[in-house]
Amino acid sequence: QVQLRESGPGLVxxxxxxxxxxxxxxxxxxxxxxxxxxxxxxxxxxxxxxIWGDGSTAYNSLLKSRLSISRDTSKSxxxxxxxxxxxxxxxxxxxxxxxxxxxxxxxxxxxxQGVMVTVSS
Amino acid sequence: DIHMTQNPVSLSAFIGDKVTIxxxxxxxxxxxxxxxxxxxxxxxxxxxxxxxxxxxxVPSRFSGSGSGTEYSLTITGIQPEDAATYFxxxxxxxxxTFGGGTKLELK
Numbered sequence: 001q002v003q004l005r006e007s008g009p010g011l012v013x014x015x016x017x018x019x020x021x022x023x024x025x026x027x028x029x030x031x032x033x034x035x036x037x038x039x040x041x042x043x044x045x046x047x048x049x050x051i052w053g054d055g056s057t058a059y060n061s062l063l064k065s066r067l068s069i070s071r072d073t074s075k076s077x078x079x080x081x082x083x084x085x086x087x088x089x090x091x092x093x094x095x096x097x098x099x100x101x102x103x104x105x106x107x108x109x110x111x112x113q114g115v116m117v118t119v120s121s
Numbered sequence: 122d123i124h125m126t127q128n129p130v131s132l133s134a135f136i137g138d139k140v141t142i143x144x145x146x147x148x149x150x151x152x153x154x155x156x157x158x159x160x161x162x163x164x165x166x167x168x169x170x171x172x173x174x175x176x177x178x179v180p181s182r183f184s185g186s187g188s189g190t191e192y193s194l195t196i197t198g199i200q201p202e203d204a205a206t207y208f209x210x211x212x213x214x215x216x217x218t219f220g221g222g223t224k225l226e227l228k
Contacts, residue, residue, distance in 0.1 A: 035217075045165070045208060047217035060216040061122075094164055099155075104171055106212025107155030111164035 022095030033098035127220030144209035
């Protein structure tokens with residue numbers, strides 16, 4: 001069955017770089033897009049970016065200067081790197097598969113369990 | 122960016138009640154809208170796409186409607202397991218954006 005699992009450090013120092021990995025199973029990264037979405041504690045969801053099946057990417061303009069999404073299809077892994085972290089980047093970070101049905105796409109049908117990242121010294 | 126406004130922020134209902142959550146987009150999103158349910162400590166669950174199409178396995182007490190900038194999610198005959206926060210999300214344009222969420226509590 002389809003599964004996504006995020007992994008990475010729970011604590012990051014301010015100004016440092018966050019590196020997260022999303023390991024997927026049950027589908028091919030060359031066939032589906034994978035998105036990153038984050039949720040600050042008690043707040044709403046924020047879309048960060050996507051890497052599509054063809055390897056192209058799109059980013060939220062608010063984060064674009066700090067964010068990079070890449071992948072290793074042989075390992076079924078998607079990577080998020082974001083630099084210059086600040087306390088406001090403290091959030092649960094989710095990876096989620098892009099729903100694609102008959103030309104309709106852009107919602108997220110399977111989500112990982114999320115990884116809590118705290119930015120603090 | 123398209124701003125999504127959800128109302129109410131929270132609501133309380135009895136088992137068996139009917140409730141409606143609204144989602145307003147800052148511009149026409151042509152029904153490119155999904156709804157999610159998120160229970161405490163869990164990741165969101167995808168309920169509905171294209172404003173009114175239920176995913177397989179989602180109970181029929183959930184329904185969606187709307188067009189243009191105004192959309193709604195209705196739960197008819199609330200069950201205990203429906204206590205959760207509900208989010209709308211537009212996929213008409215980038216960046217994808219979410220509503221602020223509606224927390225449904227049971228009395």
